[in-house]
Amino acid sequence: MAENKNQHFVPRVHLAPFSVCAEGKAIHLLNLDRKKVIFDAPVKNQCSRDYFYGQDWKLEEAIQAVEGHYGQCVASLHKPGAVIDASRATVLRRFAYLQHVRTEAAAHRSAEFVFAATNFSGVSFEQPTFKEAVNTAVIAAMRHYAHTMTVVDDLKVRVVRNLTSVPFLTSDDPAVLANRWHQQRVQDRSFGVSSAGALLFLPLTPTLLAVFLDGDVYQAEHVGGWISVSNPADILACNHQQILNCAANLYFGDRSSGIDVQTMAASVAQLRLPSRFDVVVAVADGGTATHSRYAVVEPKNVVEHDDVLVHVKAVRPIPPRWPSFVKFRNKPFVFTNDTGAGFRRRTTAISRLQNSPCWRKVRG
Template sequence: MPENKRHHYVPRFYLKHFSPDGKSVSLFNCKLARTIPVASYKAQCYRDYFYGKDQVLEKILAEMEGESATTLGSIIDSETLPTGAQAEQLAVFLMAQHGRTPAAAALVAMIGDKMDAALGELTAGADLAGEIPSFRDVDPLLLSVHLSIKAYRTLADLEARLLMAPPACEFVTSDMPVVFYNQLFAYRPRADAAAPGWLGFQLFFPIAPRLTLMLFDPHVYSVAPNSPNKGLIQLTSPRDVDQLNGLQIASAEENVYFHNRSLDVERLHRLFGKFRAAVPDVDAAAIQDGEKSGLIAVQIGGVRTKLELTFMTIRSRAKKYRTAFQQQRYQPAVVRRPTVAEWRDEHESKEE
């Protein structure tokens, strides 16, 4: 019996959550602007031997999926968030899912090409043959998965909420279901701020037609009070659901998937399709900075939908920080944990 050659980059167990009959799912193809009401969920989001014919990475991810299927099933059934080891395992799954898709691998490959070009510019004329490694020597998919999983601990200081859609509303998902965002730095022309370690980071992941998992930086955002079920926010505005579904429209490589066959996804595409990028936007350049001989500056474009949610606001201190930051000539990465520590020190000194 031949080994499994269909390597799914979005797990089948996950897409089954959006199946009304346990066999099929409805999809909207964003590139063709076409709805397919009934499609086999098992035939979605896969490529033959995508993770290699040696099956090593495929087996690692399959084992992770088995654990994640149990965790996500428990979240859906109980409408409560996991704790302890299950919460940590879920963080690994979220990061792995973000980094294991063809779109993620293509982005890493593009970054590598731009970095190689920038390195070539910095070392032009120097005899460094064989001394500087090339990104072309690295499998971009393996690198994407490795870096993503390695960064799962950056989610540890975030808070989590379950968002429940109002009656008659539902969440859609896509072939890029884990979406990174950052409302605090949404003014930036690039989306590099939507990285897990940045101040103001947000993550959105629909786990069922009525439930979306949200992670967020609690030092930057204030959210609506919880319901009696700790960690659950019952949404009341259909517009919030549209906004969250818009993230899936904008981030999808090709397909958006949904449960209710009569859902008007074409309307969502009309509203949010304009935020879709035709190709990943990456720029890497060699720059001079004072006495330093050279730097590589990398900027990455990504999802930007002018996200506004009625249940989430930016805290006043974060707004003041952003205003001061915008006035700086250079605006480097704002790593969350050192910045939050500085805020705490400042607060304690004022109290003294």
């Protein structure tokens, strides 16, 4: 059985640098649902649930090990002359990916994915309760992470030094997957960690933020992996990622920032998505001896049919601006095999099915 009943999906070691005086005891937050700032909330009560990961002590120990390495890494980055070597880069990548898949918001999105595919008339799938779906999603996410943690190892790691008076914010879902290439070049809001053009943003402290990027698509001028930023607009662009991605709460440690955080959140509130999924439903509509034909219909108009196709894809918000320190390469390239797998990076352009079309390199 797990030793700790109260388990954090955003660990205290991440929240501590954003807490009051970085002491890890109290933290200020803006709840977006209520549009209310709450001062001096206990850190120990934030982003946690009883037995969130179940009662497997081995799983709990494994998660704590990743968190421990992360905490040591972030602390070391504040030391003079800190170097972003291969070891630190690996620690940051693995933690960012774990954090991306394991939050309550991520579990809710997985559960909502199931409900989006089954929650309408005409589909007879057995549907779990939402709580059951969330619990199942958490365990599935941990198993998925264990088997796919190397998927982010090819991403370039850059750490941003914030030289402005605007602090980085964090949230209840702080490791944000974004993709400027996909949204601007392909005009598609659906992408994943394996996709070409992937970006991950993870605030480390109010003055440090890690960016993980596809080096075949983007470039970011740096000195030893460090990027010094003095333009407040770039810090706002990073904070917008937190606002658009979070489930409900933004966190900060300076009490005087309350009004600024509210203003910042209000400026992009209309860009938060009411749903993270697009659902397309098609019903059998004739065909030939060798091919079936389907007609797309509104989910609300589905009636009892013997043959129904449901396609659900995740969609992600489009930020109002992107940080200027991440730019497109002059000649970006991606990989495709012209299937529903989409555009991939060179290390993720892998087919696990026999007779799958070959991947080919194309200019992006």
